[in-house]
Amino acid sequence: IVEILSTEELTEKKVLVTAGGTQEDLDPVRYLGNYSTGKMGYNLARVAQVEGADVTLVSAPTNLNKPNGVDLVEIKSAEEMYQQVMELQEEQDIIIMAAAVADYRPVNREVQKIKKSSDELRLELERTTDILSQLGQVRDDEQVLVGFAAETEDLLANAQQKLKEKQADLIVANDVSASDIGFASDDNQVTLISEQGQKKIKKANKLKIAIQIFNEIMQLAADKE
Numbered sequence: 053i054v055e056i057l058s059t060e061e062l063t064e065k066k067v068l069v070t071a072g073g074t075q076e077d078l079d080p081v082r083y084l085g086n087y088s089t090g091k092m093g094y095n096l097a098r099v100a101q102v103e104g105a106d107v108t109l110v111s112a113p114t115n116l117n118k119p120n121g122v123d124l125v126e127i128k129s130a131e132e133m134y135q136q137v138m139e140l141q142e143e144q145d146i147i148i149m150a151a152a153v154a155d156y157r158p159v160n161r162e163v164q165k166i167k168k169s170s171d172e173l174r175l176e177l178e179r180t181t182d183i184l185s186q187l188g189q190v191r192d193d194e195q196v197l198v199g200f201a202a203e204t205e206d207l208l209a210n211a212q213q214k215l216k217e218k219q220a221d222l223i224v225a226n227d228v229s230a231s232d233i234g235f236a237s238d239d240n241q242v243t244l245i246s247e248q249g250q251k252k253i254k255k256a257n258k259l260k261i262a263i264q265i266f267n268e269i270m271q272l273a274a275d276k277e
């Protein structure tokens with residue numbers, strides 16, 4: 053990767069990235085999922101690794117290759133992601149929640165395959181733990197905490213609210229309604245939102261976006277010192 057960050061500020065920093073869409077089992081052959089492919093998170097992990105960071109990638113199932121030199125922790129459900137992230141969070145300098153974490157999971161995971169019977173089947177769902185919010189509550193001041201906001205409407209207002217409610221340092225606001233950017237696409241077009249204000253990043257591939265996100269993170273880290 054060329055034209056990366058100008059400094060060596062990431063060297064030996066501990067960086068945790070989550071990626072992919074979690075899968076919530078309904079029965080042995082079915083799950084509830086989402087369209088996240090993990091590309092944004094994997095690019096973030098790759099950039100951090102190339103820049104000399106000690107990177108852990110907590111990943112939901114994806115079709116992507118494991119980035120070289122990264123500790124890969126594979127999980128499936130929101131609950132498993134939560135457990136792994138909480139175990140690793142304390143030692144991290146930077147945590148980036150790029151994963152599309154399920155908000156709800158089935159109350160029951162059926163042991164046997166659900167058979168079709170009546171014309172209608174109602175699923176009972178319960179809320180998962182909001183990992184980013186938990187991280188916002190337990191972290192210390194030096195840690196940089198980054199979240200994403202996937203929105204199909206009122207992008208900036210909703211993202212601004214997530215910055216505050218989840219006590220993050222940075223929210224990467226992502227319009228997931230457009231098909232040429234966001235989920236599943238190689239390109240993305242995001243707005244970076246912090247207490248300092250909003251910065252619109254022009255449409256680019258996810259590797260370039262990842263580099264710009266780290267540039268912003270390093271500025272926020274410097275401001276904390």
Ligand code: CTP
Pocket residue numbers: 130149150151152153154155180181182183184185198199200201202203214
């Ligand atoms: N997130 C999380 N744990 C969850 C749900 C979301 O850590 N159970 C994180 C995501 O990884 C992302 C941020 O919270 O960094 C925002 O996710 P998003 O789905 O945009 O927002 P929600 O807070 O879940 O609210 P909603 O889906 O209702 O917009």
Ligand code: CA
Pocket residue numbers: 153154155
């Ligand atoms: Ca959500």
